[in-house]
Structure formats: structure tokens, C-alpha cells
Amino acid sequence: xxxxxxxxxxxxxxxxxxxxxxxxxxxxxxxxxxxxxxxxxxxxxxxxxxxxxxxxxxxxxxxxxxxxxxxxxxxxxxxxxxxxxxxxxxxxxxxxxxxxxxxxxxxxxxxxxxxxxxxxxxxxxxxxxxxxxxxxxxxxxxxxxxxxxxxxxxxxxxxxxxxxxxxxxxxxxxxxxxxxxxxxxxxxxxxxxxxxxxxxxxxxxxxxxxxxxxxxxxxxxxxxxxxxxxxxxxxxxxxxxxxxxxxxxxxxxxxxxxxx
Numbered sequence: 453x454x455x456x457x458x459x460x461x462x463x464x465x466x467x468x469x470x471x472x473x474x475x476x477x478x479x480x481x482x483x484x485x486x487x488x489x490x491x492x493x494x495x496x497x498x499x500x501x502x503x504x505x506x507x508x509x510x511x512x513x514x515x516x517x518x519x520x521x522x523x524x525x526x527x528x529x530x531x532x533x534x535x536x537x538x539x540x541x542x543x544x545x546x547x548x549x550x551x552x553x554x555x556x557x558x559x560x561x562x563x564x565x566x567x568x569x570x571x572x573x574x575x576x577x578x579x580x581x582x583x584x585x586x587x588x589x590x591x592x593x594x595x596x597x598x599x600x601x602x603x604x605x606x607x608x609x610x611x612x613x614x615x616x617x618x619x620x621x622x623x624x625x626x627x628x629x630x631x632x633x634x635x636x637x638x639x640x641x642x643x644x645x646x647x648x649x650x651x652x653x654x655x656x657x658x659x660x661x662x663x664x665x666x667x668x669x670x671x672x673x674x675x676x677x678x679x680x681x682x683x684x685x686x687x688x689x690x691x692x693x694x695x696x697x698x699x700x701x702x703x704x705x706x707x708x709x710x711x712x
Contacts, residue, residue: 460499463526466551468544472535475526476519476548480510484557485709486517486579488545488565490586490696491603491639492631494525497562503697508706514558519548521564523635536638542571549577558709560660562586562696567643573657574650583705585662586692588672589679594645596672607637652679659683660708664695684708 461477468474477495487506489497495518498506506516520527521541530536537543545568549557560583561569569582570592590596606613606622610633613620626633659680663673665687677685686708688700695701 460496463495463520465526466548468522468528469547470535470540472522472528472530474519474522474528474544474548476517479506479516479518480513481515482513483580483709484515484517484552484554485509486519486545486549486554486557486559488519488559488561488568489521489524490561490563490565492524492626492629492636494520496525497696500697502699503702505702505705508702509709512706512710514709517548517552517554519545521568521639523632523639529632529635530638531632531634533638533641536642538642539571539575539644540642541568541639542575542644545572546575546577556580558582560585560705560709563692564643567592567646570646570651570654571644573654574646579657581658581660581709581711583660583662583708584676585701585705586664586667586669586696587676588661588663588669588674589651589676590672591669592646592651592676593648596669604637604640607633607640610634648679651676655680655682660704661685662695662701662704663687664690664692664698666691667695668692 461479463475465473487498509516523529558581559569559579562585566584566587606619610623661673663670677683686704688695688698690698
């Protein structure tokens with residue numbers, strides 16, 4: 453039974469191509485839309501106060517499908533590096549689409565989820581529409597820097613930092629959320645970059661880019677839209693963190709995915 457809008461749905465599970473048990477949640481009924489969360493988040497992030505994107509889409513007649521990436525949430529957090537080959541999160545997302553037998557669907561993500569959205573397109577996924585939140589051209593190419601390097605330092609040195617340091621606070625935050633430092637480090641190492649020419653070939657896919665006005669990636673988002681003339685950019689209030697829960701971001705997703 454599909455949960456009604458406003459309720460956080462129970463986890464369901466499917467088997468990834470390598471046999472790992474991965475979680476996803478569903479809300480609402482109608483045209484499917486797959487939402488892909490950011491690094492260190494999970495499906496619950498789509499219910500965040502102020503944005504509540506999943507309930508908003510469900511209320512507009514969407515079947516909202518929200519996986520937990522491996523290494524996150526209720527999904528498996530294997531410890532071996534062999535469980536995180538290059539682009540494995542895309543493998544998992546494509547496997548979920550196949551598991552649910554989705555033909556007509558939309559897909560969108562924020563931060564890491566946006567990168568996986570683009571990887572799905574590059575690897576042959578054919579959603580009706582796609583939303584890329586919090587990422588621009590440089591991030592897709594792997595030249596944008598960002599928070600990954602700082603997080604990698606915190607994960608690689610887990611358990612060794614002096615109390616009160618930024619790295620120690622980051623580690624404490626992750627552990628309080630039930631995150632596994634070993635699994636997250638493997639996730640970071642698995643992320644695949646997308647070549648410039650592959651991004652350029654996506655111009656035929658109806659795509660929305662959403663970026664915070666205070667996000668350091670805003671210039672990169674404008675470069676992505678310049679490369680893909682059919683793509684539209686919506687700027688919403690906030691930086692990379694606060695824009696993710698801005699009501700304006702929810703409105704941008706809802707309006708774009710509701711369009712005929």
C-alpha cells in the first residue's frame with residue numbers, strides 16, 4: 453500500500469545487481485518521479501521542514517520514489533572496497549528503475565543525487581524530465597572541488613582527531629546520524645565524473661537546474677545552462693545547504709515536473 457501525502461513511508465527493499473539489500477520508499481500515486489538525495493542524507497531529507505518536496509509532489513499527483521543510496525539510510529553499508537566499484541550508485545539507481553518496471557517517469561536529485569541523475573542520463577536512462585539541484589558543469593566534470601575533499605579528510609582520519617576540531621565535529625555529526633565512515637569513504641571513491649562531450653549530448657532531455665543564489669556553485673550552474681541551451685536555470689534563496697530546504701526549490705521542482 454502506498455503511503456498518503458504527509459506521512460513518512462516505511463522502507464521497502466530490493467536487491468542490487470551485486471546482491472546488496474537496498475532501501476527505498478514510496479509516497480503517493482500517479483506519474484513516477486525518482487528523487488535522489490545528497491551525500492550523508494537519505495530518503496527522509498525529501499520531507500525536510502520548509503521544503504517537504506515529497507509530500508508536495510505526491511499532492512500534485514506523483515508517485516514519489518526515494519531510494520537510500522548504498523552506504524546511507526536503511527540501505528546496506530558494506531565495508532569492502534569491492535562493493536563500491538566506479539559509478540555503483542548509478543548501477544543501483546538504474547536497477548531500481550528496472551525493479552519497479554518504470555517506463556514513463558521523471559528523475560531529480562540534489563547535490564550527489566544530481567550527479568547520479570546526470571550519470572543515469574549519460575548511461576541511457578530516458579526519463580521524461582530531469583532536475584539537477586545544487587550542481588553545475590564543473591561538478592559534473594569533477595573539477596568543481598566542493599565539500600567532498602573536507603569530508604574525505606574527516607572520514608579518512610575517523611577516530612584520530614582532537615576533540616573540538618572541525619574534523620572531529622564532522623565525525624561526531626555523521627555518527628550521530630548513524631553514518632558509517634568506512635562506507636561513506638568508499639562511496640566518495642566510487643563517484644564517476646562525466647566527460648564534457650557526454651554532458652553536451654544531453655541537450656535533448658528536458659532539464660531544470662536549480663541552484664542557491666549564495667551557493668559557490670552558481671557560476672558553474674550557469675556554465676551548464678550555457679552548454680545546454682534547452683535547459684533552464686532557477687535560482688532560489690540560500691547556500692548549498694539552505695537552498696536544499698527552501699520552499700522556492702520545492703516550487704521549482706513541482707512546477708517543472710507538472711508541466712505537460
